[in-house]
Each structure stands twice: as C-alpha cells, then as structure tokens.
Amino acid sequence: MKFNPIRWNKFLVRRLITPWRCNSVAMTTQLPVYTVSNNCQDCYKCIRQCPVKAIRVEHSRAGIIEDLCISCGHCTVVCPAGAKRYRSDLQLVTSWIDAGEEVVLSVAPSIYAFIGGGQQEIIDHLWSLGFSRVSETAWGAVQTSKATAQWLENFVGNVAISTACPSVVSLVEKYYPQFIHSLAPVASPMLMHGAMLKRAFGADVKVVFAGPCIAKKLEASCGHGEIDATLTISELLQLPSVRPPDSHHVQGWYPGAADGSSRCYPLEGGMIGSIDFRNLTFQPAAFSGLQTCMKILDDLSLAPLSESVFLELLACEGGCFMGPGTPTAGSAIRRKRGIERKSDDVNLSIAHFDIPEVLPDRAGLPTGNITHCVYSETDVISALESVGKHTLSDELNCGGCGYDCCREFAIALLEGKAERTMCVSYMRRVAQDKASVLLEKMPYGVVIVDDKLRIVDANRNFATMLGAEIEEAFEARPGLESADLRKIIGFYKIFSSSISTGEEIVEHDIRQGDQYFHVSIVTILKYKLVCGIMQNMKDERTRREMATDRVQQVITQNMKVVQQIAFLLGENAAFTETMLNSVIDSHDAG
Numbered sequence: 001m002k003f004n005p006i007r008w009n010k011f012l013v014r015r016l017i018t019p020w021r022c023n024s025v026a027m028t029t030q031l032p033v034y035t036v037s038n039n040c041q042d043c044y045k046c047i048r049q050c051p052v053k054a055i056r057v058e059h060s061r062a063g064i065i066e067d068l069c070i071s072c073g074h075c076t077v078v079c080p081a082g083a084k085r086y087r088s089d090l091q092l093v094t095s096w097i098d099a100g101e102e103v104v105l106s107v108a109p110s111i112y113a114f115i116g117g118g119q120q121e122i123i124d125h126l127w128s129l130g131f132s133r134v135s136e137t138a139w140g141a142v143q144t145s146k147a148t149a150q151w152l153e154n155f156v157g158n159v160a161i162s163t164a165c166p167s168v169v170s171l172v173e174k175y176y177p178q179f180i181h182s183l184a185p186v187a188s189p190m191l192m193h194g195a196m197l198k199r200a201f202g203a204d205v206k207v208v209f210a211g212p213c214i215a216k217k218l219e220a221s222c223g224h225g226e227i228d229a230t231l232t233i234s235e236l237l238q239l240p241s242v243r244p245p246d247s248h249h250v251q252g253w254y255p256g257a258a259d260g261s262s263r264c265y266p267l268e269g270g271m272i273g274s275i276d277f278r279n280l281t282f283q284p285a286a287f288s289g290l291q292t293c294m295k296i297l298d299d300l301s302l303a304p305l306s307e308s309v310f311l312e313l314l315a316c317e318g319g320c321f322m323g324p325g326t327p328t329a330g331s332a333i334r335r336k337r338g339i340e341r342k343s344d345d346v347n348l349s350i351a352h353f354d355i356p357e358v359l360p361d362r363a364g365l366p367t368g369n370i371t372h373c374v375y376s377e378t379d380v381i382s383a384l385e386s387v388g389k390h391t392l393s394d395e396l397n398c399g400g401c402g403y404d405c406c407r408e409f410a411i412a413l414l415e416g417k418a419e420r421t422m423c424v425s426y427m428r429r430v431a432q433d434k435a436s437v438l439l440e441k442m443p444y445g446v447v448i449v450d451d452k453l454r455i456v457d458a459n460r461n462f463a464t465m466l467g468a469e470i471e472e473a474f475e476a477r478p479g480l481e482s483a484d485l486r487k488i489i490g491f492y493k494i495f496s497s498s499i500s501t502g503e504e505i506v507e508h509d510i511r512q513g514d515q516y517f518h519v520s521i522v523t524i525l526k527y528k529l530v531c532g533i534m535q536n537m538k539d540e541r542t543r544r545e546m547a548t549d550r551v552q553q554v555i556t557q558n559m560k561v562v563q564q565i566a567f568l569l570g571e572n573a574a575f576t577e578t579m580l581n582s583v584i585d586s587h588d589a590g
C-alpha cells in the first residue's frame with residue numbers, strides 16, 4: 001500500500017472532529033471484559049492490577065466502568081474468584097465448523113510459544129481442529145510493517161506510535177489525547193490479514209483470528225468485517241480435534257509459511273525488527289507493560305524530545321506472548337524461545353499473497369466519555385476524614401483498598417468509584433469501636449483470651465468483679481490487653497481446656513476464694529480464641545436473673561405436662577399458665 005497524503009489528511013480531519021464509532025459487522029461491540037457480580041469476593045485485586053482504575057465498587061461488588069476501560073484484560077488474569085471474564089466466541093466457531101462452513105484460521109505467531117514441534121506438526125494439529133485453511137497472522141504483520149514505514153516517511157511530528165496493540169491505542173485515545181495524532185493510521189496485523197484472507201477466499205468465508213490477546217476481540221468488532229470471530233490461544237487449545245491429522249489431506253499453511261522476522265511481532269521490539277529504519281528519520285524504541293507505556297507518555301508530555309522517535313508500545317509486559325489470553329502455566333523464557341526459534345526460518349515473500357488494493361485503516365475503537373475532574377485539597381481532605389484519616393500518620397498507604405495510596409483512594413471516593421468500607425484500617429477501627437461499645441455495655445464480666453492465655457480484650461465489669469487490684473490494672477491499661485490470665489484468675493484451666501478441645505463450656509458455677517462465679521466460655525476462633533462470660537453469683541441482679549431463669553425452666557417444663565393433662569381432660573391450660581407466671585412476677589418484684 002502506498003502512503004497517500006490526501007487520504008491521511010482526510011483521516012486526520014475525520015479523527016479530530018468526530019469521535020470514532022465502531023462498525024459492527026457480525027460481532028458485538030461490547031467490551032470484551034465483563035464481571036459476574038455474584039462471584040465477586042471484593043478482594044480488590046482487579047483494582048490493584050488495572051492500570052487506569054476502570055473499576056467501580058458498588059455494594060461490595062467490583063464492576064467495570066466501560067468508558068474508562070482499555071480492554072487490556074489483565075484483571076481477568078488476577079481475579080481469584082472467576083468474576084472477571086472475557087467474551088468467548090468458542091461456541092460460535094464450533095457451530096461454524098460443525099455446520100461444515102468454510103472457516104479460515106488466522107493464527108498469531110504466539111502459537112509457537114505454546115505448541116512445540118516442527119511446522120508440519122503444528123499445521124497438522126491446527127488442521128485437525130476442523131478449519132478449512134490455516135494461515136499465519138504474520139503475513140498481515142508484513143503488510144503492517146510496510147504501511148507503517150511508508151507512513152513514517154511522510155509523518156511530520158517527533159513522536160510516532162505503533163498501533164498493533166489495540167489496548168495501547170485505546171490508552172492513547174482515552175487518556176493521552178495529545179498523542180492521538182501520533183498514532184500510526186495503520187491496521188494491525190490481525191485486520192490486515194483478515195482483509196487479505198477475505199480477498200483470497202471471498203467475503204462469505206468465516207475468518208477466525210486466534211491469538212494471545214483479549215483487546216483484539218474489541219478491535220475485531222470495530223473493524224470493517226475483516227474478522228468474524230476471535231479466539232484466545234487458551235480457547236484455541238480447548239477446541240477438540242474433529243479429524244485425524246492425515247498428512248495426505250493436510251493443505252499446509254496458506255499460502256506458505258510466513259516470513260520469519262514477522263513472526264517476532266509478539267516480542268517486545270519485534271515490530272521494530274521488521275522495519276528498516278536506516279532511511280527513516282525516526283529513532284525506534286520499544287516498551288512493554290502498561291505502567292511503563294504510561295510512564296513514557298507522561299514523560300513525553302512533560303518534556304518533549306529533541307529527536308524524532310517511533311515508539312513500539314505493547315500493553316503486556318514482555319510482549320503479546322505474555323498476553324491475558326494465554327495459559328497461565330509455562331515459563332516466559334520457554335515461550336519466548338519458542339517464538340524466536342521460528343523467526344530463523346525465512347520463507348516466502350509477501351509477493352505470494354494476493355494483496356487487496358485497499359487495505360484497512362486502523363480500527364476505530366470506542367473513545368469513551370471521560371470527564372477528568374480536578375478536586376480541591378479541601379475535597380480530598382474531607383474524603384480522607386470520612387475514613388478516619390485526620391493526620392498524615394493516619395495515611396497508611398497500605399494498598400488494601402486496591403489503590404496505591406490513601407489519597408488515590410480518597411479521589412476514587414469523590415469520583416463515586418469506591419466505598420468507604422474498602423479501607424481496611426477504617427473498617428478495623430469501626431469494628432473495634434463497635435466491639436468496645438458492646439463489651440462495655442454488657443452487664444457481665446467479659447474476657448477474650450488467646451491460645452497462650454493472653455487477654456485480647458476485657459470489659460470493666462470483668463475487672464471490677466475480680467477486685468481492686470485488677471480494677472487498678474484496668475485503669476492503667478483499659479482492656480487488660482496482653483495480661484496473663486493465669487495471674488488474674490485461679491480457674492484459668494477451664495479456658496485452656498475449652499481452647500485445646502474446641503468445646504464450649506456452658507454455665508459452670510465456680511468458686512474463687514469467697515467469690516462464686518457463673519461462667520460460660522464460647523469459641524470465637526476454634527483452638528485460637530475464646531470469650532469468657534462471667535457473672536458474680538453474689539451480685540443481687542445475677543441472683544434474681546438466675547432465679548428467674550430457673551423458675552422459667554420450671555414453668556416451661558410444667559407447661560408441657562399441664563398442656564398434656566389439659567388436652568387429656570379437655571380443660572383450658574391458660575389458668576395454670578397465669579398462675580405460674582404470677583410466681584415469676586412476684587419473685588422479680590421482691
């Protein structure tokens with residue numbers, strides 16, 4: 001494809017005045033990543049992983065904010081609960097194969113990181129899955145490199161950015177609009193190859209792309225019908241064989257094995273390696289990983305370079321072969337070497353491919369509707385205070401909420417993306433305060449003890465019922481935290497026995513000196529933490545409550561008998577109940 005300045009100008013005008021819209025053909029243009037809300041365990045790993053914090057937590061469920069998301073798919077890899085998922089075309093592709101449709105596979109070079117063996121074994125395996133033809137996306141990469149080099153020859157500007165990675169394109173479109181004009185107006189290898197395959201086999205043939213990328217699912221749905229369905233490598237590896245790999249019938253790569261250097265596109269610097277920069281004024285530089293890409297773009301925004309650079313930016317660290325659509329097992333070095341080994345084969349030239357006269361442009365990804373708010377220091381401080389952070393030392397910056405620091409979290413609160421309950425230290429304090437209030441309000445002595453018989457917490461009633469010395473200690477150290485229970489009460493063994501057996505102890509009457517206690521021990525954390533509830537039996541209220549309890553037990557027991565008798569005699573039991581209840585009332589009044 002020859003670079004056409006007029007076409008490029010039109011392209012720029014269109015781009016700058018109209019936000020691009022997706023040209024949906026067969027596929028949905030919804031984001032490829034979604035959340036199964038009920039599975040979410042509010043662990044915030046996806047927030048931590050998301051480079052652009054495109055996640056909103058509502059009612060403790062983390063959902064994706066479509067306008068902010070750049071479809072990198074990285075959250076799907078880290079979500080431990082299977083709540084973050086990506087759209088799958090697996091069933092669609094299977095149904096086409098089962099129906100005997102002509103389905104051509106465009107397979108990305110990352111396949112060499114996952115299927116070993118020689119060319120023939122790989123082609124045998126892919127053919128056995130039921131595809132009519134199998135071709136390497138690397139053929140499209142040859143065209144992408146060629147078109148990018150032609151564009152660079154005429155591009156005026158000192159930063160040019162590759163557009164093979166749709167996630168990076170989306171990042172620039174949504175977050176770095178100052179660099180939109182730097183994006184090469186060139187279709188990715190996937191779209192190029194799709195267009196080439198449609199030219200070769202007709203518009204009605206189904207072209208299925210398989211690669212390591214989730215963002216490609218969005219890009220494909222935003223193209224012009226070059227690609228009919230996309231599979232990740234993980235999905236491709238799940239497809240069952242539908243025919244034996246019979247070498248007599250295997251047709252081989254279409255139109256032959258691709259150029260070795262184009263197979264390096266999935267590696268950081270792979271695209272640069274396939275372009276001859278000797279006659280270009282741009283210095284090539286490759287970076288991978290979204291955090292790194294963002295750092296580069298931030299730096300360039302603050303301080304432009306004096307020379308012209310061509311940036312090959314890839315969202316996935318190391319390159320596409322580490323993309324989110326690949327199996328999680330397997331070492332990075334083995335993957336990389338798998339691809340590098342296949343880059344040594346130099347095969348057919350692009351002349352063997354029937355290239356369409358008009359090649360596709362870069363797909364127009366949804367630009368989103370992003371409003372960047374700036375919050376005043378007063379707003380941020382008041383958000384921090386709403387989670388109990390009143391001084392700098394309260395800002396722990398622990399990352400528990402998924403944000404790097406407390407201030408980022410405070411801004412997320414202001415943006416309505418976060419909930420206060422996400423702050424671990426705030427929730428801990430709230431829980432502690434609640435527990436302390438409950439503990440203090442309880443009319444009994446309460447002590448919580450760990451497996452070393454160290455006191456974790458106790459209330460004032462507990463200290464008071466053990467005498468002046470313990471009460472004094474409580475004044476000095478409220479809650480008696482870390483005090484040794486063995487030095488405080490003589491009957492500590494029922495605590496150690498409850499901890500070691502894991503069994504609860506209900507209403508034991510125990511004597512210590514001239515004191516009598518009514519003690520129950522309940523488990524908080526089996527074998528680790530128990531709570532003792534103690535009543536002083538000499539205490540008037542305790543005695544009344546215990547007497548009432550016992551009378552109530554007598555009433556309940558007698559009621560059963562009376563009801564049976566009343567049933568048998570046909571008499572009304574109400575009279576008996578009234579009489580017995582009056583016993584309780586007269587006892588309470590006394």
Ligand code: SF4
Pocket residue numbers: 035039040041042043044045046047061062078079080081082083084
């Ligand atoms: S990673 Fe995100 S979506 Fe998955 S369980 Fe954790 S909070 Fe929920």
Ligand code: SF4
Pocket residue numbers: 033046049050051052053054055064065068069070071072073074075076
């Ligand atoms: S796909 Fe990427 S950008 Fe979108 S929510 Fe997940 S991690 Fe964030």
Ligand code: SF4
Pocket residue numbers: 072164165166167168212213214215216314315316319320321322323324
């Ligand atoms: S680096 Fe490759 S796999 Fe990762 S998002 Fe970009 S194109 Fe997809």
